[in-house]
Amino acid sequence: MQGFIQDIKNGLIDENPVFVMLLGMCPTIGITTAVINGIGMGLATTFVLLGANIVISLLRNVIPDEVRIPSFIVIIATFVTIVDLLMAAYAPDLHGALGVFIPLIVVNCLILQRAEAKASKSNLVRSIGDAIGMGLGFTLAITVLSFFRELLGNGSVLGYSLFSSFTPLRVMNESAGGFITLALILGFLNWYKARKKGGSQA
């Protein structure tokens, strides 16, 4: 149980997939123009990660080592297809907004990396903990990013307008805004870590 909680904390903070390990950059920059997209993408990825980690962990002694990568990809692609069809049926607006990035969850390096590094080596409970931690860590990171981008690019959060008169920064709605916002967040985290480690001089 302790390991389970440790795994979740690990994914959320210590090894956050976006801010620390820099995995899954395409959706991180591609779809984070609105908070709802960030949350939707994060949860879809978490679902795929959870499903893939469970199946791979259960089959880890059956899958031969030589063909493990193709096997992982087929398992991941199956769960991506499930998410794709479910979202098309129950959340068509979100499905339209995320577009080609839903089938592209298959090639999100985060999922394959976790399958390879964790699920293929650990028991079921630890793999589930890892999937939840990493999935929520990813969701948290892209939600933070999309919060800033929607706020600055649209003057709103989750579609609700916050200011009465506001000139939106249109660049935030383009990919340039995504690159620069992510750069500033990473720079801030580096500065904060250096400050915490080295006292006040940083």
Added chain:
Amino acid sequence: MIKSILVILASAAIVNNFVFKQVLGICPFLGVSNRVETSLGMGAAVTFVMAMASAVTSAIQECILIEFGLEYMQTIMFILVIATLVQLVEMFIKKSSPTLYKGLGVFLPLITTNCAVLGVALLNIRSEYTLFESVFSGIGAALGFTLALVLLAGIRERLDECELPKAFEGLPIALISAGILALAFSGFQGIF
């Protein structure tokens, strides 16, 4: 005919640049853009694979998936075909041209998880391109990817010698350069 192909090429390479406009293939874009030479090698490998993958996936969509009403199998089918194709290309190059293999070899396995390859296959289908047009859209997209990679690599080589704020060294400054490049590329929007 030639005009429409030129439009597809230019649109995929510059106006809808894969890295800056479609935001695909960011991992290799940030990962191998340290030096101009390696980014050219990566670009060549991606061009090769993208053109082949576009042709094969377009044929599969036409002849198998639509024919038998299996469109929902698209994601699984395409990723398997691309993974196999990359493996095949790797074996073929290794056998037929050891020099080329030496140059491209290290990049080939990386391409399977380059989302730009699956991305171009899916976008070809969504734009309803024919097989022939798909190949050119694939080549155009790959040229655009190479262009972006080489541009960023050139900037990063120079940045290596600059004095930067400690917190921004490495990836953050590369991301900011990429952002400014993306801004420049957004000037091409709406040309076609």
